[in-house]
Amino acid sequence: MLRMFLALIAGGLFGAGxxxxxxxxxxxxxxxxxxxxxxxxxxxxxxxxxxxxxxxAWRLTQGRRPAAGGSFPAPPPFRLDRRLILGSVLFxxxxxxxxxxxxxxxxxxxxxxxxGAVFLAAMACGMLAAPGINxxxxxxAAKA
Amino acid sequence: MEADWIxxxxxxxxxxxxxxxxxxxxxxxxGASGILGGLLDGSGRSSAAERSAxxxxxxxxxxxxxxxxxxxxxxxxxxxxxxxxxxxxxxxLGTRVANGCTSGHGVCGISRLSLRGILATAVFMLAGxxxxxxxxxxxxxx
Numbered sequence: 001m002l003r004m005f006l007a008l009i010a011g012g013l014f015g016a017g018x019x020x021x022x023x024x025x026x027x028x029x030x031x032x033x034x035x036x037x038x039x040x041x042x043x044x045x046x047x048x049x050x051x052x053x054x055x056x057a058w059r060l061t062q063g064r065r066p067a068a069g070g071s072f073p074a075p076p077p078f079r080l081d082r083r084l085i086l087g088s089v090l091f092x093x094x095x096x097x098x099x100x101x102x103x104x105x106x107x108x109x110x111x112x113x114x115x116g117a118v119f120l121a122a123m124a125c126g127m128l129a130a131p132g133i134n135x136x137x138x139x140x141a142a143k144a
Numbered sequence: 145m146e147a148d149w150i151x152x153x154x155x156x157x158x159x160x161x162x163x164x165x166x167x168x169x170x171x172x173x174x175g176a177s178g179i180l181g182g183l184l185d186g187s188g189r190s191s192a193a194e195r196s197a198x199x200x201x202x203x204x205x206x207x208x209x210x211x212x213x214x215x216x217x218x219x220x221x222x223x224x225x226x227x228x229x230x231x232x233x234x235x236x237l238g239t240r241v242a243n244g245c246t247s248g249h250g251v252c253g254i255s256r257l258s259l260r261g262i263l264a265t266a267v268f269m270l271a272g273x274x275x276x277x278x279x280x281x282x283x284x285x286x
Contacts, residue, residue: 021152042152045149051255066171091235092270093234095272098222103245105235107202118232119228125236
């Protein structure tokens with residue numbers, strides 16, 4: 001119960017922050033990526049505002065345990081794998097195309113019209129296609 | 145508008161606070177693509193309840209704010225179904241191949257100085273910049 005309650009609060013803060021910061025406005029996101037014309041710096045302020053409490057939270061994990069039990073995620077070992085690069089390229093192209101990424105797509109669902117629903121449905125299909133592609137990439141990487 | 149950066153900073157702080165609650169409370173990294181993707185492909189079945197609760201909060205809180213304030217924010221989202229479908233597929237696939245998006249790799253990764261998070265963020269920003277440069281500035285399609 002506590003885990004669900006905390007997750008609901010976290011999700012609420014996340015959604016509210018995305019909405020109020022203007023990050024559910026695709027014009028502001030594409031404006032951030034549009035460095036050659038009419039550049040919109042808002043995303044940098046959003047990222048800056050988010051990094052401060054988050055960096056503090058990582059500090060607070062030291063020597064503690066999560067309030068609802070379990071343990072904190074260990075930092076993943078640094079691997080420069082092709083999945084990280086290939087996936088990020090695909091994601092970046094899609095992000096630039098519509099100005100939506102997964103968080104804002106969820107946060108704006110209630111006021112983003114049919115377009116928000118279409119994007120989210122396509123995103124879900126992409127997510128469902130990923131495990132098969134990942135298996136293939138991991139298998140061929142192990143051979144190389 | 146002059147106030148945009150203030151709203152950006154304040155909203156960003158709320159996003160970071162949400163990530164802090166999820167980390168310090170549940171011991172989990174707040175990544176929107178991971179939370180949703182794990183729910184969809186079944187890899188996060190053991191934590192399905194908290195994943196669902198997070199998504200409910202993320203969807204309903206903005207709706208609540210919109211209803212209470214009587215202000216529906218403009219998203220300026222494209223009306224092209226083809227672009228929405230192509231973008232959605234790429235975002236869904238890409239974030240699950242790379243294991244993270246703007247919240248997981250960006251906010252949570254950079255704040256713990258994770259090299260993978262920093263690298264992923266640099267790559268998807270660059271890919272996004274090039275996409276807008278080619279498709280908007282050069283071809284004028286988006």
